[in-house]
Amino acid sequence: MEALYPAIKPYVTHSFAVEAPHVLHVEECGSPEGIPVLFVHGGPGAGCEPYHRQFFDPEKYRIILFDQRGAGLSTPHASLENNTTQALLADMEALREYLGIEQWVLFGGSWGSTLSLVYAETHPERVLGLILRGIFLCRPEEIQWFYQHGAHRFFPDYWEEYLRPIPPEEREDMLQAYYQRLVGDDEIARLTAAKAWSLWEGRAATLRPSKGVLNHFGDTHTALSLARIEAHYFVHNAFLTDNQILNEASRLAQIPGHIVQGRYDMICPLESAWQLHRAWPRAELSIIPDAGHSATEPGTVDALIRAVRRMASELDRS
Template sequence: MYPPIEPYETGKLKVSNIHTLYYELSGNREGRPAVDYPVTVVFLHGGPGGGCDPKDRSFFDPTKYKIVLFDQRGAGKSTPTASLEENTTWDLVKDVEKLRTHLSIEKWHVFGGSWGSTLALAYAQSHPDRVLSLVLRGIFTLRKSELNFFYQEGTSHLFPDAWDEYIAQIPEAERNDMVLAYHAQLNSEDSETRIRAAKAWSKWEMATSKLYVDPAHIARAAEDDWANAFARIENHYFVNDGWMRDGQLLEKQGIDKIRHIPCIVVQGRYDVVCPARTAYDLKKIWPEITLHVVPDAGHSSREPGIAKLLVQATDSFSDI
């Protein structure tokens, strides 16, 4: 990954009567030799509800890219924090386009991992004429089978110790639908119940995201504000099926709209949050993509093999 950099501009964009997004620009603002404008990339963070991290700027060559990071509705520095009102997949798709227009960008590269890959596919299928390339990681399309694997039965067989902590928050009689059971607690009128559930929900994901479990990664789930936004928004999307038909983003009519867009996918072989099945299914319906399966990686974009291939991908598209 490229060395850390600081943004040269930050701003806020009001996208509804309720929501205001935080965004930042870093990297190249002047253009490249023989080109009077910088090539622009927009980074779509995971979760939903996860927000951006300063390290996310480092996937891109700052001498070539104008790098746009923004926190999605209710996440990170966007306000109001953890808000579920007017917060759907299609609201976020509209927000990406509003931000592009606000920044006077004609077309841009789109980069997203995990939930960010979901939003990237949804945005590209809605606005294919605005996307120069796609770099995706840990493909997730919100199918019921994907949610069941991680939140009901699948990953539980690989991380039984972390699973026991995750289900301990829920009465035994309600464990047949963990997403729905957590939804009740994450939206409880009692703030202590909400925060306790948010930390347990977040810890489950943090504890399973890397091939080698990272205590620092898990520790983030103990932060009240971050866990509250991450868990409440993520669960809100999942309990509502992302406001999409099951498998909608993998349907031929949607893929046909973006088939011309160059796309590189990086997938960890041992990703138990967004298992390789979905990336494989995307490759079957869209054989034109380049799919890299990293043999010694899980879900996190910070794992060495994944990070290396993501940077190689963005480097390869920097002259488009």
């Protein structure tokens, strides 16, 4: 089994001002002369973590990580102002130009797979390749599966805690009920909702319980941005048209890709990865038999490291 590369630190960080009021935190690691790769984090609103640098051989890759609007170390924290999918796509293009990169590889999981796919379909000429995990096509049925009907059947004990902040008369539309609290003026209600929302996701993320994953999702700073920004995006159908990613999958035809998917992913079920693979046959699909959604599970780490290594070899030969 392949493991993460040793921990590294950035050789440079940037405070990258985009559309007001947002300033993005950006860092570069690895080799300045290496293959440019952009790490696209999940959520939306989750932010980057130090271990995200460790998926890439630092001698082969110029590793770029950025916290999306309102997430991680970007400011203002948890802000919903001017925060849309189209805005994030514009930020990625502006960042590419700022860093002087002609083309890059995109590496994204969960919402990071969504944003990477939409970027690649919008700017296919800028994408050397895609490495994606936990495919989320951000369709209404996928959002309903996790926040209203579906995943609760596998986690009834965790679901009760997710229900708790919402009175029974509002539970027919949990997304809207949470959204109203997360954007409301009651700070206690806002933080209570954020913690419950985030922990529901963290508890469902792994096949086996993971203290590290739960600590991340339970952190107040992360929970607030994750819950507020996710709810904001999901009540607006992620600012995408119906089935947009699959409808435009033909634009991916010339882009090499690797899809890594846990068979027991309860947040983003395998069906979406399978449908994407069918629509984008050039992408290799690896189904991990003993994994859920998280990028930290051993089989998923192994597959991602191998995919990153293969991508470097493929690009070296091209």
